[in-house]
Amino acid sequence: MKTTRHYLDHNATAPVLPEAREAALRAMLLVGNPSSVHHEGRAAKRLLEKARAEVATLISARPQDVIFTSGGTEANHLALRGLRLPKNADGAKDAAAFRPLIINATEHESVLAAASALDGRLDADGVTRNQMALCPVDQDGLIDFAALRQCLAEVSRPALVSIMLANNETGVIQPIAAIARIVHEAGGLLHCDAVQGLGRLPIDVGAADGPDCISFSGHKIGALKGVGCLWLRPALGLMPLITGGGQEQGRRSGTENFPAIASFGAAALHARQQLGAMKGIAALRSYLEQRLAEIAPEAEIYGRAVERIANTSAIRMPGLSAETQVMSFDLEGIAVSSGAACSSGKVRTSHVLKAMGATSQACGEVIRLSMGVQNTMEDIERFLVVWKKIYDRARSRRPMSMT
Structure with missing residues (x-):
């Protein structure tokens, strides 16, 4: 007998939307x-530019400021490696394009990897231009404003700061407008990884207090995998990572992944029409977390005290490893992920939860549930039944660990 599947891992990828599939075809x-x-x-x-216009409309941008990439990871690397200051009054580019980098401690690993690769990099004169600073967060996962100001004050030149909009593991939303004001007052530039926020939060790139460039991904909103984009403020320069045919206005060469881009446009239109559905998803999550507290008062929800994207819960079941939980849920027909899952599918300690002050043991006991507009109360009720079953079994085997 075939088991009914319940997909609760939308932060990893969303199911391809029918309209996105049709656009790709x-x-x-x-x-x-x-x-x-x-x-x-x-x-x-014409079809490519129609898709670009749909994506631009979703984020309130000009189409010409949207650069298509292979996904969020490439967009993050393009921003951190390629971003340049505006041209000087005489038309010359800034002499030292490589800027100090300040990275939030809970950033996606693609941002952390790009920043680490650039740390200590030499410019053409043989002078080290990059310094990398890791800015801490508090126990709720929010950036420490005092530490950010200190980092900005300590770097040798105005910095490029990278802060994500919504965390992929906990859903915690950073106060980007306030962060942008602090960064800009210090003469810096702000990059934002908004991959998890697209389609879940209203995004207006033209806001007065906003980032200077923003990364997005298509498959998180129901497009095909393998497409994303970088929005770039018009006055800024960008050195391409990939050169050749000069596509994307010379900022990202290579023949465009046309079917995936078409699907991204269709998914962007759908996301714009579905933003109101987040209220329903928030209600499902509230019910879920309330019931979990009733079943197991010792269970922890990371980031619960602050604003989060409506679809995400990072749940700790004390006494049972996340890997075992994920496998147990899978056998029961439910797809969730570990809060410590890396991109290769292996499990290791979550740098996000560690940065929030969680112990190594606690980090290894957290799973992530993330919903989409397709999910219903039936999915949540089934999750709760299985969660209680797994929890009761773990408690009966290791009673001392559950206190």
């Missing part, structure tokens, strides 16, 4: 390369 039927000037090429170009 339509794009596949077009023969032309969007860079070609003949009829077929122009038809492909």
Whole structure:
């Protein structure tokens, strides 16, 4: 008998939307390369630019400021490695393009990896231009403003700061407007990884107190995997990571992943129409967390005291490893993930939870549940039944560990 599946891992990836799949299929039927000037090429170009306009509309941006990439990871690397200061009055670029980097301690690993690779990098004169500072967060996962100001004061030059909008493990939302004011007052630039916020929070890139560049990913909102974008404030320069044919206005060469981009446009339109559905998802999560507290008062929800994206819960079941929980849920037909899962699917200590002050043992006992608009109360009720079953079994085997 086939087990009914309940998918509760939308922060990893969302199911491909029917309209996104249809858009990709339509794009596949077009023969032309969007860079070609003949009829077929122009038809492909029109569809590509339509998708760009849909993505731009979702974030209240100009289409020409949206740079398509292979995903959020590439967009993060492009921002941290390629961002340049505006041209000087005489038209010359800033002499030292590599800036000090200040990174939030709970950033996605793609940001941490890009920053680590740049730390101590030498410029053309053989002078070390990059310094990397890791800015701490409090026990709720919010950035420490005093520490951020101190980091900005200690660097040798105005810094590039990277702070994510919403955390992929806990859902905690950072106060980006306040952070942007602090960074800009210090003469710095702010990059924001908004991959988990897209389609779940209203995003207006034109806000007065906002980031200077923002990374997004398509598959988190129901597009095909393998497409994302970077929004760049118009006055800023960008050195491409990939050069060649000059696509994306010379900022990201290579023939565009046209079907995936078309699906991204369709998913962006759907996300814009579905933003109101987040209230329903928030109600499901509130019910879930209330019931968990009734079943096991010692269970912990990380980030619960502060604002989070509506779909995410990071839940600790004391006394049972996250890996065992994930496998147990899977056998019962429920897809969740470990709060300590890395991109390769292996499990290791979560740097996010560690930064929030969790012990190594606690980090290893946290699972992440993340919902989408397709989820219903039936999914939550089934999760609660299985969670209690796993919890009761663990408590009966290790009673001393549950106190």
